[in-house]
Amino acid sequence: MAYLELRAVAKEFRTRDGTVRVLDGISFGARKGEFVTLFGPNGCGKTTLLNILAGFQEATSGTIRVGRGPPGGARSYMVFQNPNDSLFNWMTVEENISIAAGEQSRHEISETLDAIHVAGRMLACFRHHYPYQLSGGLKQLAVMARAVVFGPSLLLLDEPFSSLDCLTAADLEDTLLGMWEKTRQTVIFVSHDIDEAVYLADRIVVLSNQPARVNRIVDVRLPRPRRQGMKLSGEFQRTKRKVLDSCGERGE
Secondary structure: OOOEEEEEEEEEEEEOOEEEEEEEEEEEEEOOOOEEEEEOOOOOOHHHHHHHHHOOOOOOEEEEEEOOEOOOOOOEEEEOOOHHHOOOOOOOHHHHHHOOOOOOOHHHHHHHHHHOOHHHHHHHOOOOOOHHHOOHHHHHHHHHHHHHHHOOOEEEEEOOOOOOOHHHHHHHHHHHHHHHHHHOOEEEEEEOOHHHHHHHOOEEEEEOOOOEOEEEEEEOOOOOOOOHHHHHOHHHHHHHHHHHHHHOOOOO
């Protein structure tokens, strides 16, 4: 049975000019521990859908189940596009991560970071730095490490690498996958970068222009663990073609 299930989810906003329909009958599911990417054009409603899954907004109609209950009831964590929206500037990296730990000791937090290898090693060098002293990539790494320490069953990521250069983004893609392979949380990752979407996901939910519908769900058959060199493989290119071919369709 799917851990996350959406059935005919719609979302409308009231404006001075009338009602705007952003989501139109979205249906898909995600198994426990599965990595699912939402792929679609800018402005199609991907972030709105993520906000609904996080419990920040309510759907206008349709049903959503996370675990055994509604959105917001499960232990979830959302990583935003801009890490400045998540980090407290008056706290060090270590303190920012520690606030997600609850009753965990610093030793337990350190062990958690060590378990995710690359993130632990990189952040250890900057644990006493403040966010304004970090690069954009290190800020986002700190946010992701805090998510791991928090230990959510549902991890929601809203284009977390969109503002980074391609080399830093590639490094953080691999870091995220390394963390996920240790924790096996259910992940919903929003992207409009086709290479990123294919590289990270088990399945890709391709959304149409607004009002968003599901055009197609594409299985990614690349083996894990993933390596950046796979982006040059024939299977990777075939999967990209399936996704791109689906973008011009109009879902049911």
